[in-house]
Amino acid sequence: MDVNVPDARILPSSTALPASATAWRGRQIFWTVVLLAVVFGAVPAAITATGSSYLAQIAITAMIFVILSASLNHITGTAGLLSIGHAAFYGIGAYAAALLSTKLGLPFIVTLPAAGLIAAFVGFLVAMPTMRLVSIYFAVATLGIGEMIYVILLNWVDLTRGPMGIRGIPPIELFGWQANTLLSRYMAVAVIAVVCVWVLHRLTHSYYGNALRALREDDQCADSMGIDVVRLKVEAFVVSTFFAGVAGALLSHTSAYIAPDNFRFMESILILAMVVVGGMGSLPGAVVGALFMIVLPEALRDIGDYRMIAVGATMFLSILLLPKGMLAEGASLAFVRRAFARGWTTMSGGTPVGWK
Amino acid sequence: MTDANTILSIDGLTRRFGGLLAVSDVTATIKQGELVGLIGPNGAGKTTLFNLITGFTPPSSGTVRFAGRDVTGLKPWQIARMGMGRTFQNLRVFPNMTVFDNVSVGAVGSFGQSPWRALFNGGAQSRAVSARSWEALERVGLADVAGEIAANLSYGKRKYLEIARALATAPRLLILDEPAAGLNDTETAELADFIRRLHAEGVTVLLVEHDMGLVMNSCSRVIVLASGRKIADGTPEQVQRDPAVLEAYLGVEDDAA
Numbered sequence: 001m002d003v004n005v006p007d008a009r010i011l012p013s014s015t016a017l018p019a020s021a022t023a024w025r026g027r028q029i030f031w032t033v034v035l036l037a038v039v040f041g042a043v044p045a046a047i048t049a050t051g052s053s054y055l056a057q058i059a060i061t062a063m064i065f066v067i068l069s070a071s072l073n074h075i076t077g078t079a080g081l082l083s084i085g086h087a088a089f090y091g092i093g094a095y096a097a098a099l100l101s102t103k104l105g106l107p108f109i110v111t112l113p114a115a116g117l118i119a120a121f122v123g124f125l126v127a128m129p130t131m132r133l134v135s136i137y138f139a140v141a142t143l144g145i146g147e148m149i150y151v152i153l154l155n156w157v158d159l160t161r162g163p164m165g166i167r168g169i170p171p172i173e174l175f176g177w178q179a180n181t182l183l184s185r186y187m188a189v190a191v192i193a194v195v196c197v198w199v200l201h202r203l204t205h206s207y208y209g210n211a212l213r214a215l216r217e218d219d220q221c222a223d224s225m226g227i228d229v230v231r232l233k234v235e236a237f238v239v240s241t242f243f244a245g246v247a248g249a250l251l252s253h254t255s256a257y258i259a260p261d262n263f264r265f266m267e268s269i270l271i272l273a274m275v276v277v278g279g280m281g282s283l284p285g286a287v288v289g290a291l292f293m294i295v296l297p298e299a300l301r302d303i304g305d306y307r308m309i310a311v312g313a314t315m316f317l318s319i320l321l322l323p324k325g326m327l328a329e330g331a332s333l334a335f336v337r338r339a340f341a342r343g344w345t346t347m348s349g350g351t352p353v354g355w356k
Numbered sequence: 357m358t359d360a361n362t363i364l365s366i367d368g369l370t371r372r373f374g375g376l377l378a379v380s381d382v383t384a385t386i387k388q389g390e391l392v393g394l395i396g397p398n399g400a401g402k403t404t405l406f407n408l409i410t411g412f413t414p415p416s417s418g419t420v421r422f423a424g425r426d427v428t429g430l431k432p433w434q435i436a437r438m439g440m441g442r443t444f445q446n447l448r449v450f451p452n453m454t455v456f457d458n459v460s461v462g463a464v465g466s467f468g469q470s471p472w473r474a475l476f477n478g479g480a481q482s483r484a485v486s487a488r489s490w491e492a493l494e495r496v497g498l499a500d501v502a503g504e505i506a507a508n509l510s511y512g513k514r515k516y517l518e519i520a521r522a523l524a525t526a527p528r529l530l531i532l533d534e535p536a537a538g539l540n541d542t543e544t545a546e547l548a549d550f551i552r553r554l555h556a557e558g559v560t561v562l563l564v565e566h567d568m569g570l571v572m573n574s575c576s577r578v579i580v581l582a583s584g585r586k587i588a589d590g591t592p593e594q595v596q597r598d599p600a601v602l603e604a605y606l607g608v609e610d611d612a613a
Contacts, residue, residue: 202475203475206469206478207460207463207469207474207481207482207485208471208478209474210457210461211469213452213457220432220448221448221450222433222465224432224442225433225436225461225465226464226466330452333454344482344483351503353456356482
């Protein structure tokens, strides 16, 4: 007999403060400091110490892909809608920023949000008719739209210069300060990446995030709990494409040159692989997955062309051995509840549940 | 007209699927504070009627009024948000979420959560969702497994988890869809006790079942459905003596015998 029904209704003990509130605060500060120290301390120090532009370039690329992977995780991992056209929105953001700055001379402070908003707007247009589709049909729709956007970038020569790409995109500048060195470029990209991940963290690690996860688990059932399923799916897709657009703007302004080939189907698959290897539905996993997939091929440069085989084998093995990813969703959510004090503590046991 | 105490009233509700008349001209009301059973043999149209009430299927004709408003044609989430909580016949918990997070989805549905609130000022709302979820879990006796992944719970506990999730929507009417399915006799008896206790605490319950025992022992009023029509509506004693009910359940007596 495992059904256990209490004899009398126990009064909620939930209003009491957690006994370990201060310990929690301490953990939250510890983890925040550690993460910020790595991003803004250790990595820049390594770049400065080695004076390596190669290292700085990898660090910038890694930060851009952290945004891409975290934003794809929002729609595909958390809300459960498999999108295989994420690179297209990355491309829209990149071209939006490139064209607005080279043709209209708009500053970075305008092109960055504009790139996100334009990508999000296209995302919204795509979401409206496709959100009623289920699983695999949605995936095929995003594949089709991704290819369509790639072909437009390639063939609308008057606007995009087609395969020649866009050159001479100005570097990141803010009110007269220009990110001319690789180190300052990294710092600017890192600040924006941290803000993007923070926003996704707040959205995912909340009751709003629980509603998104409920869509993935059983959207009909979520519907009968009072969740407006279609609206939530559209919101999640718009948020996801917004950040893909922001990542695109960062690529434009850090590499000075973009071409349609940066945004091909393979790029979408690479971003999806980061999410899967890191752990579907796990935001820390998406970040780690992106870092892993960018750094690993570079670390294996010594073995020449064999490295791509090694990368493929690593992905294959990681999925075989860790089907839920390097940082599984359940464990990640529990970690965030504890480490960043995002959980809600009750008197019973003191293990955080739910969200603050 | 319906009086102020009526929480749910359905009027002339009909649903056709092609040539099949699944639900035909059903009229019934449920008052606040009642514990009503809806029974019928297999294929009587219980599930279709259930889907018509909760908004999953639009009726071919007829109306559904809930909490004083015409909800015919509204979407399930709109009706749910007005205070209609439900469970599912074939257990539909969110398997990869914790017990607590499962229940919170019901509370989120009724309080509402927007991305802006999650970003900037979720505090008060989140506390309300947390407290409501915790209360619902304590009510069904699952507070001690709040942090477990729902899929790891036993079948019986998942049943109570579904009820807790529905309770977290703060329902004005709680509809239980065949809650005794898959439970043994002891578990069914415990469930009956539990439903009676919920009712005593003031929850209005509509119990859709084909387990006659559970309905006859718990409900103050029973509605009987057969071949899509309402054939009886009364106390368990009245319904059990009703010739139409006996006929539907046991078949027509053969004159030649």
